[in-house]
Amino acid sequence: MKALRIAVLTHSTNPRGGVAHCLALAEALCALGHEAVVHAPDPSGRGFFREAGCPTVSVAAEPVGGATVDLVRTRIHDYLRHFASPAACAFDVFHAHDGIGGNALATLKHRRRIPDFVRTVHHVDNFADPVLAGWQDRAVREAGRLLCVSRLWADWIRGAIGAEAGIVGNGVDLSVYRDAPDGADAAVRARWGLGPSPVVLSVGGFEERKNTLGIIEAFARLRTRYPEAQLVIVGGASLLDHAAYRARCRAALDAAGLTVGLGAAVIETGPVPQAEMPALYRRADLLAFPSWTEGFGLCVLEAMACGTPAIVSDRPPFTEYLAPTDALRVDPADPNAIADAMAAALVPQTRARLRAAGLARAAAQTWRAxxxxxxxxxxxxxRREPIPA
Structure with a gap:
């Protein structure tokens, strides 16, 4: 394939799985000889959450207050304003990774500013707001080509709209996520007050589809066996409003007598720099990731590459790319089963088996592929020349 200039559009500059996917994909595309430029609305003006080995564009974004629908509408308009000039549209391929970018590209397609676009569907949300649901649907239906990171969502697309989607998977950068400690490990342990007792890591913040409540309930049960265990909840940057679910999680923590703070039973870090994530994975005794809904679950590969056992839901997409021996599979609706898996991951023989399997699985998942x-x-x-209006 000839070298292409590719505009990759994602929804934000924050450390979310889809954004991490875009940056790593673009870096791999550049290594193959293409020019892949990652775009994202950037109201803070601080750029992406990590340094990128590919070109990036921080799209000027208006500040927004109020409901999620207002935020999404504004971000679509931010993109349309950015791509208003012919120079900004000088790409061979336009590739959206979310509904915001997908709607902007669909509008540009209708305006004949671009001929078509590719859309990767990482996962599909259940929006109660009909406007948000409509935007999500449009960003899928109007794409010229559809891609998914797992068979789960390719099957959903076939059933929902009768279209076919290619499956592209995910990867992990073994030069960043590795099992060998480095200078960041001690600093990360000290920064968050991580002791020698078992550490359970949860990635994604307080979010319903991440099953944070189930993790909290399971961790409370684990603490009856390991009273000094700590739960580290990382991330949480999101365009969606998770305040109500977060309040439920905090109520569950209070009811279980679990304190939150540095060095406490539960440590909420918020988003952390990528440079700290490998050290957090390495310090953790296990990754608890029994999600209800995932596109792929990129953090599972990252944890495995760092030698950390993972607990995942016994459902797709995890059952697609993980063998039964790669991770501990649980019913996400059963906190007792999750707690038992947490305890099992602390058994030396089980840890050794999961560590070896996880390292092998991660090594087989490359961004180049x-x-x-x-x-x-x-x-x-x-890309073809836009059709004159």
Whole structure:
């Protein structure tokens, strides 16, 4: 395939799985000889959450207060304003990774500013607001080519709209996520007050689809066996409003007598720099990730690459790319089963088995292979000159 100039659009500059996917994919595409430029609305003006080995564009974004629908509408308009000039549209391929970018590109397509676009569907949300639901649907239906990171969502697309989606998967950067300690490990332990007792890591903040309540309830049960265990909840940057669910989680913590703070039973870090994540994975005795809904679950590969056992839901997409021996699978609706899996992951023999399997699984998932899988979709959407209005 000839070298292409590719505009990759994501929804924010924050450390979310979809944003991390875009940056790593673009870096791999650049290594293959393309020019992949990652775009994101950036109201803070601080740029992406990590330094990127690919070109990036921080799209000027208006400050927004109020409801999620107002935020999404504004971010779509931010993109439309950015791509108003011919120079900004000088790409061979346009590739959206979310509904915000997808709606902007659909509008540009209708305005004949671009010929078509590729859309990766990482996962689909259940929006009660009909406007948000409509935007999500439009961003899928109007794409010229569809991609998914797992079979789960490719099957959903076939059933929901009768379209076919290619499966591109995910990858992990083994030069960043590795099991060998480095200078960051001691600093990260000290910064968050992580002691020698078992540490359970949860990635994604307080979010319903991440099953944070189930993790909290399971961790409370684990503390009856390991009274000094700590739960570290990382991340949480999101465009969606999770305040009500967060309040339920805090009530569950209070009811269980679990204090929150540095060095406490539960440590809430918020978003952390990528440079700290490998050290957090390495210090953790296990990653608890029994999600209700995932596109792929990129943090599972990251944890495995760092030698950390993972607990996942016994459902797709995890059952697609993980063998039964790679991780501990649980019913996400059963806090007792999650607690038992947490305890099992602390048994030395089980830890050794999961560590070896996880390292092998992570090593087999490369961003280069992921980038190469995009070739057919990109070739089909190779940019033509816009049709004159």
């Amino acid at each position: 992921c980038a190469e899988r995009h070739g057919a979709a990109y070739a089909a959407c190779t």
